[in-house]
Structures are given as C-alpha cells and as structure tokens.
C-alpha cells in the first residue's frame with residue numbers, strides 16, 4: 001500500500017522461519033479419507049449470493065453433492081443438525097502476504113483461500129506443490145502472484161532481497177513470462193511514487209504499466225495493481241488493469257471515479273483494515289480483545305494486531321476509502337474483501353472479520369460483504385470451484401452461530417471450518433495457544449534471579465564457547481530459513497583486556513534474503529528460547545573488534561514474539577567496549593529475554609569479528 005508497508009512484513013518472514021524451527025508449531029494433520037462425506041441439516045445457508053433458510057447441504061468426498069430442504073441421504077452418511085447456525089462458503093481473503101504459519105492461521109478463522117500478492121517464490125512453489133500432492137488440507141489454499149513488478153528502486157525493492165525489476169515496455173512480456181514460468185497465478189504490479197505519504201520513490205511509467213497488463217492478458221493471467229493515491233488508481237484503471245489491490249486514502253473520490261472503474265470492468269480490493277491502521281486507527285486491536293477470536297490468536301498475532309505504522313508527513317484518512325467504497329457499490333463495481341495481512345495492525349484470518357465489518361460500515365449490506373469474501377472474489381480471480389455453496393463445488397465451508405446476514409460480526413462466532421470436506425481441529429489449536437500463553441505468563445511472573453548469578457555470560461577463557469549460565473554459544477545462520485549465508489565460530493587467543501581468549505565469528509552473507517544473517521546465539525534458559533527474567537540488569541555489555549564493518553545484536557523476548565529487536569555496533573580493528581541498554585531493544589525491561597545473537601548481515605559479503613567479556617550490567 002505505501003512505501004514502508006512491506007518493510008516490517010518482509011522482515012518478519014525470515015524471523016518466523018527462524019523461530020519456527022526452534023519451537024515446532026502445532027500442526028494438525030487431517031486425513032482426506034475421514035469425515036468428508038456428511039450432511040448438514042437445517043442450516044441457514046448463505047450460498048455466496050443469497051440466503052436459503054432451513055436448508056441441508058450434503059458433502060460427499062470433499063465436494064458438495066446437493067443443497068436443499070429435507071435432502072434424502074443414505075443412512076450411512078453422518079448427519080449434523082445445526083438449526084439456528086449459518087453455513088457460508090469458506091472465506092477468500094483477496095490480499096495477503098503468505099509465509100510461515102499464515103495459511104494455518106487463516107483457516108482457523110474461516111479463510112479457506114488466500115490470494116497472496118507478493119511472497120518468496122520458493123515458498124509459493126513449495127506450497128503449491130504440496131497442495132497439488134493433496135497435502136496441507138488443514139491450511140488455507142494458496143494462490144499467489146509470486147514476485148511483483150516494480151521499477152528499479154521502486155516499492156518492493158527496499159528489503160535488499162533481489163527481485164527482478166523493469167523500466168521499459170519492451171521488457172514487459174519477458175518479465176511476465178518469467179513469472180508464468182515460476183508459477184504465478186496472476187500478475188501483481190506496483191504503481192506508487194510515495195507522494196501520498198510525503199515521499200519520493202521511482203515507479204513504473206504508464207507505458208510500461210500498460211505493456212505489463214497487456215503481456216499478462218496475452219498469457220491468460222489477470223493483472224492486479226497496488227496504487228498509492230487516487231491519480232495512480234485512475235491511471236491504472238485507464239491502462240486496463242483487472243483490479244486494484246488497494247484503495248487510496250489521500251483524497252475523497254472524484255464524483256465520477258466509480259463510474260470510470262465500472263466502465264472499465266475492473267474490480268477493487270479496498271483493504272480498509274490496513275488503511276485504518278496506516279491512518280493510525282487501532283482497529284486491529286479491537287480484534288485481539290474480541291472474546292470470539294482471542295482464544296485462537298497466538299501472542300505473535302496479538303502483538304501484530306497492536307502494532308502501528310510509522311507516522312507519515314502527509315496524513316491519510318481511511319474515511320476517503322470508505323466514501324469510495326460507497327461510490328463503487330452504487331456503480332456496481334465488484335468489491336472484494338482483502339486484508340493485506342500481516343501488515344502492522346492486521347493478522348491472517350482474524351482480520352478478514354474486521355474487513356467485513358468495515359465494508360458494512362462503508363455501506364455494503366452484510367450479505368454484500370459476505371459475497372465480497374466469497375462469490376465475488378472467486379469470480380474476479382476465476383476460481384470456478386469455490387466461493388459458492390452449490391453442487392459440484394469444493395466443500396470449503398464455514399459454520400457460524402447466529403446470523404451474519406443481519407449482524408456481520410457473527411462471522412467471528414465460528415463453530416466449524418471445513419476444507420474440501422475435512423473439518424479443522426480448532427479445539428487442539430486453541431489448546432496449544434492456551435498452553436503457550438500460560439508459559440509466557442508464568443515466565444513473566446517468575447522472580448528475578450539474584451544479581452551475582454547473572455553478570456558474566458562468557459569470557460571464553462576456558463577455551464570453549466560455553467557460558468556461565470544458560471546455553472553455550474552456537475552458530476546460527478539463515479540456512480534454516482532458506483538462506484545460503486555461512487558462518488564459522490571459534491575460540492581464538494588474545495581476548496579483550498589482555499585476557500586469554502575471545503570468540504571469533506566469520507563467514508559469508510549471501511544476499512538472497514532481505515533478512516540474511518550468520519552469527520552466534522545464546523539463550524539465558526537451560527534450553528534455547530526459554531525466556532528468563534533478567535530485569536535485575538539494565539544493560540548488555542561486550543567487547544568487540546573486527547574488520548570495521550557494522551554488526552548487529554539481536555534480542556528476542558517472549559512478549560516480542562518471533563521478531564527480534566536489533567541494535568548495531570561497529571567492530572573496529574582494536575577492542576572497544578559497547579554497552580547497550582535493554583530499553584534500546586524496543587523498550588524492553590529485560591523480564592522475558594529468550595535469546596541474544598551477535599550476527600553479520602544483511603548486507604552481502606564476507607565478514608569477520610570477535611566478541612569477548614559479554615556481560616549483563
């Protein structure tokens with residue numbers, strides 16, 4: 001959406017992969033052979049278009065076999081009476097960035113299809129391969145743009161991860177063909193000069209934009225476009241885009257804006273939830289305190305919902321986007337529900353329920369909002385097998401208590417979610433989250449250890465990378481997140497202050513990941529990533545020397561979740577002491593520190609530095 005939007009989210013990508021391998025997430029495997037033939041009796045059925053009161057839905061082998069009142073079904077088929085509840089097609093989130101646990105989190109909240117708008121190509125390819133092999137039945141189905149089209153230095157390039165850019169119409173077909181070869185389901189283009197946020201950034205010119213759209217159409221792919229302001233939205237529609245991946249929030253819509261979109265047969269994914277977050281409204285936070293959702297939100301989800309965007313010099317107003325939605329509705333432009341999760345203030349799955357609420361606030365009826373997250377999205381993206389409850393379609397279903405066609409927030413009252421007829425085990429997921437939250441709470445209330453025990457972490461003078469408490473120092477590289485950085489650690493002679501030894505860390509950072517790292521890691525608990533209350537101390541101090549490059553201290557806390565806080569230091573040719581207050585790491589008081597790392601990266605190249613006398617003060 002804006003020039004800074006991807007920055008936090010792409011940073012998260014690597015750390016999530018990093019952390020996931022250390023704490024195996026609760027993945028529940030569902031068997032396609034069990035329970036995917038059944039009949040749901042007496043539901044209020046929203047079939048994607050309209051409401052059928054007291055209807056039955058018969059599911060056989062993962063597909064919908066019949067819909068109607070009093071269906072005659074063999075006695076061997078399991079029947080469930082759900083009178084009073086509402087059955088919906090599984091929801092489609094038409095704008096996300098998927099990686100890590102995204103698809104699991106999505107499905108828990110009733111989102112059975114995610115339309116990703118920019119992720120790592122490797123992740124897209126692996127996930128789609130697993131889907132094709134019939135795995136991942138307990139995760140939302142993924143469709144993805146893969147990488148995005150942007151100008152050199154344009155939005156999307158700011159993370160250091162090399163992505164293929166272009167700048168002339170002549171390059172457009174080859175660029176699109178490369179995406180098609182990689183497996184992109186549709187083409188995502190960025191048009192954003194950052195002026196809406198008071199900045200400047202290169203962006204594609206209109207001729208290249210049009211060439212990309214034409215090239216996508218030539219290969220039978222639709223083209224969806226990120227825009228930053230109303231003028232860009234207008235240009236994008238004029239160039240023949242199939243849809244806008246965002247709305248603008250820089251100005252009230254021109255009186256004829258929606259008519260113009262309608263005349264060009266384009267659809268719009270407003271992403272109001274992320275626009276309100278950009279505008280500084282804590283809408284996401286309201287999800288974290290909703291008792292219908294909260295038990296299924298991990299502590300990481302909650303911290304992300306509470307995060308905000310940096311303040312922009314030019315303020316944006318989400319109300320402009322709501323006015324535009326009302327205008328688009330009046331002009332019969334297809335409106336799709338999309339969240340832009342996991343940007344700050346949003347999270348996969350849960351945020352679709354906020355988006356539905358905001359679409360209704362903008363003037364859609366609850367039924368129209370539900371259609372935006374089901375049949376309208378399926379039609380716009382040519383997903384002919386889903387988005388409606390009808391014979392022959394996939395049994396991707398969401399059962400909720402109450403009547404969301406009257407009160408849209410009833411979609412949060414989830415009873416069951418099915419993907420191709422396989423019911424998700426939401427109870428186990430909820431239990432795992434409950435357990436995680438109890439562990440975090442018990443750590444937070446743990447007594448601070450005595451000061452004398454926890455001063456010196458390591459001086460390496462026994463000739464090993466051991467520590468006086470917690471774990472020994474171990475090598476940590478981005479290879480566990482798919483990176484190719486390499487590292488080596490060894491205890492060497494000649495420590496700081498004339499002592500015997502120091503720890504030398506060297507290696508090569510590979511530029512293939514935006515968050516590339518290689519270095520050493522230590523945890524204060526008996527096992528990696530067990531948080532310990534170190535709040536009796538105020539600073540971490542250490543001596544460093546090296547090749548003159550800038551290095552990072554990463555600090556993980558239980559409350560900060562999977563994203564470390566970072567501080568830089570320079571390894572000068574001679575030993576220099578650094579003292580960094582805990583508070584410099586996102587304001588922590590040190591009560592739940594789970595790991596400290598000294599690392600090179602993310603800039604590519606060789607590195608070599610030494611650390612010694614690592615202490616808490």
Ligand SMILES: [Zn+2]
Nearest residue numbers: 001096117340
């Ligand atoms: Zn996005």
